[in-house]
Amino acid sequence: MSRLTAVLTYRGREGMVAWAFHRISGIGIFAFIVLHVVDIYLIGGNPELYDEVLAFYASVPGRLLEVVLGAALLYHALNGLRIIIIDLWPRMTVYHRALWWATWVIFIVVGVPGALIILRPIWLQFLRDVGLA
Amino acid sequence: MQVTPYSRARARPVGSRRRELYVWYLMRVTGVALFVLALAHFSILHFIWDPAEQTAEFVLEQRWNQIFWRGFDWLLLMSVLFHGFLGVRTVVLDYINRPRLRTGVLWSLYALAVFLLIVGTEVILTLPVPGGE
Numbered sequence: 570m571s572r573l574t575a576v577l578t579y580r581g582r583e584g585m586v587a588w589a590f591h592r593i594s595g596i597g598i599f600a601f602i603v604l605h606v607v608d609i610y611l612i613g614g615n616p617e618l619y620d621e622v623l624a625f626y627a628s629v630p631g632r633l634l635e636v637v638l639g640a641a642l643l644y645h646a647l648n649g650l651r652i653i654i655i656d657l658w659p660r661m662t663v664y665h666r667a668l669w670w671a672t673w674v675i676f677i678v679v680g681v682p683g684a685l686i687i688l689r690p691i692w693l694q695f696l697r698d699v700g701l702a
Numbered sequence: 703m704q705v706t707p708y709s710r711a712r713a714r715p716v717g718s719r720r721r722e723l724y725v726w727y728l729m730r731v732t733g734v735a736l737f738v739l740a741l742a743h744f745s746i747l748h749f750i751w752d753p754a755e756q757t758a759e760f761v762l763e764q765r766w767n768q769i770f771w772r773g774f775d776w777l778l779l780m781s782v783l784f785h786g787f788l789g790v791r792t793v794v795l796d797y798i799n800r801p802r803l804r805t806g807v808l809w810s811l812y813a814l815a816v817f818l819l820i821v822g823t824e825v826i827l828t829l830p831v832p833g834g835e
Binding site: 592595596598599602603606607609610611612613616617619620623626627631632635639642643646649650653656683686687690 | 714730733734736737740741744745748749752753754756757758759761762779782783786789790793814818821822824825828829
C-alpha cells in the first residue's frame, strides 16, 4: 500500500490526481501507438491481416476499447494543455482549480457524444431489438 | 525496485543540464502539435469514417491517395514518437533506479523508437498511390 502510494504521489497533494491520470493515460496511449504503427505497416506487408485487425476494431469489444482509448487521449490532451497554459503563464496558477474543472467539463461535453458515435452500432441494435428504431 | 518517496515533478529544469531543458520544451511543442494532429486523426477515423469501412484498400484509396494526408500522418508519427518516448523515458527515470537496469531499459526504449520511426516512415513513403504516375 505504501509503495503504491509512493508510486502515485506527486510532490505534495495539489494536482496529484491530474498527474496520476496523465501518467496512466500516457502509458496506455503509448502501448496503443506501438501496436498502431505496426498494424499500419501491414497495409503494405500483409493487407489481408490488416483487414482482420480492422474487423476487430469494428467489433463490440474493439469499439469499447476505442472508447477507452479516446477517453485517455482526450483527457491527456486537455490536461496537457492545462499544464502548458500554467507553464507558460504562471499567473494562471491562481485559477488552477477552475482550469482543472474546465478540463472535466470539456471532457464530458466532447467525450460523451464521441463515445455515443463510436458505440452507435451497439445502441442502434438495442433500439431495434426493443422496437424503438 | 526502489521507489523514491515522491516522483520528480516536471518542473521546468534549471541549472546547467541543457539537455533536460530541451526535452522539457520538446514535450510541450510536440504536445501542442499532438493536440491538433492526434485529436483530428482520431476524430476523422472514428467520427467521420467508421472502423467498419476501413480496409487496407480504403487507406490506399481514400486516405493515402493524397500527399497532404501522408504528410499529415508523417508529422503525427514524428510528434507522437518524440512525445511518447520522451514521456516513457521520464517514467523510467522516475521508477527505475538501479543504474544498469535503467541504462538497459532506456536503450531498449530508444531502439524501439528508432524501429517504429523506420517502419512508419517506410510505409508512408513506399506504399504505392493508386492511379499515380
